[in-house]
Amino acid sequence: MGSDGGHCSFVLLAEFDILAGAQLKYQFPQPLGVDESVLAMSMLPDGAETQLDDWTIFFLNQTAFNTISPVLALDTPEVKTTALMGEPVTSPDKPDLLCVLNLVRTKHDATLERGARVLALAICTRHPFIQIFKPVLLMALDDYFSNPSQDCLARLFDAINSMDLSGAPILTRNEKMVMRSSERKDIFAEKFAHAPPPPHPGWNSNGRSAPLQYRSTHSGESFSSFEEGILMRNKEKEEHNGAPASVQPTAHSSPSEASFSLGGSAVWVGEESGLDAASGEGEEDDSIISFVGSTTIVNSSIRRRRSTDASSGSSQAHLKDGTLRPSFANTPSYYDTRSGATKDTHFFHTMVAYKDHQLPIKMPLFAFPEEVGDYSLITLIKAFSSQALVTGPTHPHLHTNGPQTHPIIILFNALVTGKRIIFLGHKKPAGEVSSFVLSACALGSGCGAVLRGFIERSFPYANLNNRDEWEAVPAYIAGVTNPIFKSSPTWDLLLDISTGSVTVARDIHATYPIINVAPPLGVPGIARSTTFNTETSLGSEEDISRTANGAKTDFVAKADNNSDNVFIEDIKSAIEYHYGESVVRVRFTEYVLRFVRLASRYEEDTTGTTKLGYPSCGFDSRMPNPRLGSGIVFNDEITGRKDLAANSHRIEAWRKTNSYEYICADFRNAQINDAIQGFDVTHQLFRLRNAKSASDAEVSTIMRALAENVKTYDQVVELLAYLMPHGGGLLHLAFCLFHQKESVRDATVDLFDQIRAYPVGVLFLQALNHFQRFAYVRQAHAREKRMEQQYQPQQQQQPIYNNPRHTYSADRMTNPPVYV
Known part of the structure; x- marks a missing residue:
């Protein structure tokens, strides 16, 4: 997205007149073509005079009443394509939905007839993350109070549209899913390799010092208290040891002592320390807390486990202030040029120049169009x-x-x-x-x-x-x-x-009259396999009685509690124990995903086919090529009947809505565009995680299918999008490293080797515990040793088990894998 990306379509100003009421005073750069009185009343809500400041949001182009006409000249197809940061372009017969961010302010003045002046200033934009414009809107309204003229609206319009987002990476849906579920501040740092560093907020466009004269608590300040804490911690360590932090010995001083180097990037197995800046973990309550499975919260000691760097100790770079600069092999990261600390790559940092001020902006890269503004x-x-x-x-x-x-x-x-x-x-x-x-x-x-x-x-x-x-x-x-x-x-x-x-x-x-629906599992001629445990532990009896972190709760499991009640009790427990907004959002994402898969099974059982998911079937090993299972099935018929019966009425009602039509279209597109084709990835992952019993043949087929179909960057990211860190990440796949069959272990090593070829995969591998990482590296070296013995049978090689600190040859270390 370039600097002329049409971030702001219109600027509106409304004022309350003592005689005429709410009036739309200015429309810039041209009239919208809709009822001005409706716009004015939307901008000046009831009781606005009782609030000093108030923010409201409304939308345009929803109905025939508020469809904008004529369309602005800058509203070209090229602009539409990039305006929503990679989201698909809307159909020509359906105009883009415009979000209107409106600021209302009451300024008391005893000289006025009513003792106050009420103004509202609004901007219209296609971006759903409208909260980033709050600082400049505050400053513009102050400017208008000081000098009431249309020039103020023109300055605001030009300032927002000159905001440069050309360096912002455009993420796919899977990349957004991975980013929003990860708490690492360097996630997808490689995508910022060609992004120009943001200008210093204390300098204006002429390069002269221009300290900000206006500061807002809603400005989205890019320098976080966490980063400041890291710098202070390093400074205290330097003063305590009497030596600069840049020369202090670390636990990772030698790759041969603390890590096993694999193709240029290391998977650490020693004590991780000094890498807090890379992990992005802080002490705030709103940090992302790990969940195991779907409803069980991991012990807090696991959450505070420090992350590890993706490169060996010899490649660690120290900045001037002593902080460690985490890096991948030949992969640049994204840094704050002011502090030397790692910036949070969940946001793109830029500036909006309004008059003589440079306002810092943090644009979220993981937002979807259905998420508008700040919400909780x-x-x-x-x-x-x-x-x-x-x-x-x-x-x-x-x-x-x-x-x-x-x-x-x-x-x-x-x-x-x-x-x-x-x-x-x-x-x-x-x-x-x-x-x-x-x-x-x-x-x-x-x-x-x-x-x-x-x-x-x-x-x-x-x-x-x-x-x-x-x-x-x-x-x-x-x-x-x-x-x-x-x-x-x-x-x-x-x-x-x-x-x-x-x-x-x-x-x-x-x-809404009640319509009797047929029993979903009573359709003649439709039989379903029941070898798969419920996809989430929402309906399992053992998880109903399980509490978060082993803590006591007032909730007592009862026989009549269904999955919805268990889910709500889980959410209430998370909130009670001060887990953050990110955890609650991820849990609701999982809940809606399960609802869709449940609806797919209901639709298949009642109509014989489904348009929004894979057909439900179990693993079949009787064929020459074993067939993988798909869809959602249950651990027994009783559980399945109860769950489907409890949801049958709302599923039937949902199938008559636009939301259902959208998800069917999305599933059809996914069948064509998904990087991993040919099988239901979600089913296989939940089989590995939740199945009470799975045959060796099924596990072997699953791991081989993953190893053969997850090779490219898009395929790796798609797989990781299913493996949210809150659900254990690669944890359950890593258990296959200890499987009794060698074919399963080899397939797991192959899969992890392909995941490790990309920086985001390295981060997920680092999240494994020491034992699993050690097992992966040991087996990778052992297999390479076996391959070398096959090609060089005349040379006697020492077994890898007697040399656990074996590393690859120098030529492999100097030729790291190329990241896509």
Whole structure:
């Protein structure tokens, strides 16, 4: 994306007039072509005069009411292609959805008739990460208060559109999945190899010192407290030892003593120390916490295990301040030129030049279009956590566990089944209400990674003035502050932010009649294999009784608890023990993924085929070429019947929504475009992780299929996208290094060799424990030794087991693998 990428499409300014009410005063660079009064009322929410500052969000091009006409000249197909950072271009007959970030400010002035002046300044952009523009919007509105003119809007428009994102890497969906699940600050650092270093925020475009005169807590400061702590720690170590940090001996001073070098990049097996800057681990509560399996939290001592560098000790580079500079073999990383510390590669660091100020911007690289702005699932869950506050009739589309269904599950069911939802925040800032709507959209979509179609029917701030517009949208998701909507008959589910109450409409049975569905497993002629344990431990009895970190909880397992209840108890435990937002988001992504695979199995059992997943079948070794299993199956028929029966009504309702059509289209595209073709990767990985019993033939076939089909960079990244660190990463594949069959062990070594060929794969291998890494390196050396003996039978070679510190020859060390 270049500097002229059309980051800002329009700039709007609205003002409240004592006589005329809300007025849209300026539209830059040209009028939008929609009802100005509707725009003005959306920019100046009810009760705006009671708030000094408020942020609101709304969208354009959702309906015929707010479709922009004419289109701007800069709105060309070339710009559309790059505007969403690698996301597919929308169809020509469907205009791009524009996100509007709006800042409302009330400035008290005793000389004015009403004692205050209320202004709203907004920008329209295609980017879903609109929160990065908050600093420049704050400064621009201050500028307008000082000098009211349209020139202020022109400066804001030019400043945002001149933001240079040309060096930002465009990540694929799988790369985004890997990045968002990893807590390492150097993940995909190699993609920043050709990115120009960001300008120093203290220097202006002329190279002169220009310290920032304006600072906002929302500015997305790039220099984190963690990086500062690393520098202070190294400085204290230097003072304590009386020697510069750059000459201090480290635990990795020699590859032959502490590591086994494999083709130019080392897999450490010794004590890891001094590499905190590479791991990106801090003491903040919102750091990503590891999960084993789907519901069990790893002991905190594992989470604090320091990561290891990807290169040998001899290739460690020390910066001037003594900090270690982690590096791959011939692979540059991305560094903060100010501090010498590693920058967080989850973000692209750039600047917005507004007047004489250089505002630092951190653009997230892992955001999906369904994730708009700042949102918090933890805040949403805490606000609606009491089942006692749920009122109204019970409906099978919403209450998948009867009256005991948790409010968050009711909300999710309402989202996926296309119900009309209202978030009411009486006497609450409109920005807070908007945040709840955006959080709900992220919840329903699996944090943007699984489903689509929620943002296009959401209205984060809605009012009486545009009521006809958003109520005409089927299955709308709206946020309101006016309590008059509580008595409106047009909603199906109302969530009151102030009280935490959830109300189901009284006439919901009349609006959505209950349709009897056939038993999913009772279709004649359709028999299913039952050799595969449930894909997540949500429904297993042993995990129901398991608690996070072995800690005590008030939750007691009961026979009538289904997978939804277990999932919610897991989320509540994570929040109670202060796990971060990242963990909760990953867990909801897994939950929605499982819902889709469960729906695929239901669809196959009821119709004989499925359009959104692989057919369900078990491993078959009777053929000359054994057939791998696919789809989701269960450990017994009783578990399968209960789970499918509990979800049958919401699956049937979901199949009638746009979200279902989108996921079917996405699956068809994945069948064509996925790098790994020919088998269900998710099924194989869960077989290795969860199966109570798997034959040697099945394990051997799975590992050989992975080794033969995971070779290129895209294939490696796709595999790693399924192996989230919270679920153990490569842990369960590494267990195959200790399998009794040599063919399984050799296939695992082959797979790990191919994964290790790329920097991101090295990071995943480093996450294994010392014992597994040692086993991998030992077996890799042993196999190479056997190969050398085959080609040189006349030479007597010493067995590798008597020389565990054996390294490759010098020519291999000097010719590391080339990274793609």
